[in-house]
Amino acid sequence: MGLSAVDQPDTQAGLGPRRLAWDVVSETLKRRVPLDDVMDELSPAANLSPRDEALARAICVVTFRRLGTIGNALRERLNKGQRDERLLHLLAIGAAQILFLDVPDHAAVDTAVQLAQGDYKLKHADGLINAVLRRVARERDAILKGAEPWLDTPDWLEDRWIAQYGEDVAKRIAEAHRSTASVDLSVKKDAAGWAERLGGVLLPTGSIRLVERAPIRELAGYDEGAWWVQDAAAALPARLLKPQPGQRIADLCAAPGGKTAQLAAAGAEVLAVDRSAKRLERLTENLARLKLSVETRAIAAEKLDAEPFDGILLDAPCSATGTIRRHPDVTWTKGEDDLRKLTALQSRLLDKAASLLKPGGRLVYCTCSLEADEGEKQADAFLIRHPGFVREPIEPSEIGGLSDCITQKGDLRTLPFHLDGADQHRGGVDGFFAARFVRSGS
Numbered sequence: 001m002g003l004s005a006v007d008q009p010d011t012q013a014g015l016g017p018r019r020l021a022w023d024v025v026s027e028t029l030k031r032r033v034p035l036d037d038v039m040d041e042l043s044p045a046a047n048l049s050p051r052d053e054a055l056a057r058a059i060c061v062v063t064f065r066r067l068g069t070i071g072n073a074l075r076e077r078l079n080k081g082q083r084d085e086r087l088l089h090l091l092a093i094g095a096a097q098i099l100f101l102d103v104p105d106h107a108a109v110d111t112a113v114q115l116a117q118g119d120y121k122l123k124h125a126d127g128l129i130n131a132v133l134r135r136v137a138r139e140r141d142a143i144l145k146g147a148e149p150w151l152d153t154p155d156w157l158e159d160r161w162i163a164q165y166g167e168d169v170a171k172r173i174a175e176a177h178r179s180t181a182s183v184d185l186s187v188k189k190d191a192a193g194w195a196e197r198l199g200g201v202l203l204p205t206g207s208i209r210l211v212e213r214a215p216i217r218e219l220a221g222y223d224e225g226a227w228w229v230q231d232a233a234a235a236l237p238a239r240l241l242k243p244q245p246g247q248r249i250a251d252l253c254a255a256p257g258g259k260t261a262q263l264a265a266a267g268a269e270v271l272a273v274d275r276s277a278k279r280l281e282r283l284t285e286n287l288a289r290l291k292l293s294v295e296t297r298a299i300a301a302e303k304l305d306a307e308p309f310d311g312i313l314l315d316a317p318c319s320a321t322g323t324i325r326r327h328p329d330v331t332w333t334k335g336e337d338d339l340r341k342l343t344a345l346q347s348r349l350l351d352k353a354a355s356l357l358k359p360g361g362r363l364v365y366c367t368c369s370l371e372a373d374e375g376e377k378q379a380d381a382f383l384i385r386h387p388g389f390v391r392e393p394i395e396p397s398e399i400g401g402l403s404d405c406i407t408q409k410g411d412l413r414t415l416p417f418h419l420d421g422a423d424q425h426r427g428g429v430d431g432f433f434a435a436r437f438v439r440s441g442s
Contacts, residue, residue: 021059035329065328068152176416204400207232225290230258233429237366238262255279270294318367322431359441366434375433
């Protein structure tokens with residue numbers, strides 16, 4: 001991902017975005033919360049122009065995407081006793097610019113030095129920072145040549161993926177996570193027409209993949225609500241529910257609302273449930289632009305009390321390891337302890353969803369996770385707990401003929417390198433799992 005530093009007159013003018021990037025990286029790692037949340041929290045006080053805020057975000061994203069490579073390069077060029085986290089984070093954002101962004105080396109080095117000089121705890125380290133980052137710049141080719149794919153994946157994820165997928169597939173996953181995610185759109189109607197109008201590629205799944213990056217709000221069709229941004233894989237679970245006009249469908253854990261929009265666009269009567277009133281407010285605003293309306297309820301899905309539904313979509317909270325291309329901070333802010341807590345929650349939500357479904361109704365369970373604990377194993381355990389449900393296998397024709405994305409049991413499993421081809425210009429999709437169940441009876 002390159003971001004030009006042209007028009008930046010001097011390094012002093014570039015301190016703002018670097019300071020914000022430094023703070024965001026530090027807080028994200030310290031608190032183990034999503035980068036986007038920290039950006040939303042800290043960027044207003046930074047008072048940057050849209051261009052500078054975009055630079056700050058680009059620095060943060062590439063720092064997390066290649067944090068293993070960066071960390072390894074820094075360790076080899078620092079004394080072993082160096083443990084000051086703020087210093088290491090400052091060096092990391094400097095190295096990220098030098099190694100992976102279209103930023104002049106001197107701008108990356110000089111701004112890091114100036115930021116250290118303005119910090120009373122680090123002003124003594126300005127010489128060290130200057131020396132280390134200049135060495136990184138001189139030795140850039142050697143650093144990149146020695147950066148094996150697994151370097152940017154924590155050991156716990158590497159072990160899990162090799163055990164689940166085998167070494168070759170796991171390595172392809174790790175390699176895919178080093179790439180920038182594409183921008184895909186879901187449309188209300190006439191996907192082929194909008195693909196042509198936007199200069200995008202119509203994917204076999206029905207999503208549009210943009211070829212050129214541009215500000216989303218400036219694209220044709222945005223103001224009229226013709227489409228919304230949604231990864232091609234994320235668009236599949238709602239379609240698997242086969243929503244029909246007039247059906248009552250619950251979208252549990254609905255925010256930010258991409259799947260809710262799909263259900264509403266199909267003519268279903270949708271109840272969007274989310275425990276966060278703020279997130280539901282944003283969902284409502286998004287649907288207003290799309291000229292779609294749904295009922296919303298700000299409540300934990302486990303506490304929902306309602307008449308049985310014809311269909312339920314449960315996009316459960318998960319580790320989000322399937323979105324690492326898009327959110328590389330996930331790699332460094334989640335751990336196996338989080339996974340254990342999330343799988344317990346997913347089981348409870350599945351049990352609740354089962355209790356809210358009419359006989360003959362469909363339940364689609366999905367997670368944007370690569371972990372079998374949150375996907376295949378959850379689906380199998382659900383059927384054991386609920387013998388009144390049966391799995392309804394997914395057919396290749398329902399997902400654009402992508403038979404490689406269907407498991408032996410008939411569930412959906414997309415991997416980050418699927419749909420990775422020259423005809424798509426920018427390949428890959430989010431890693432997703434989805435299983436479809438039908439409640440027995442009529």
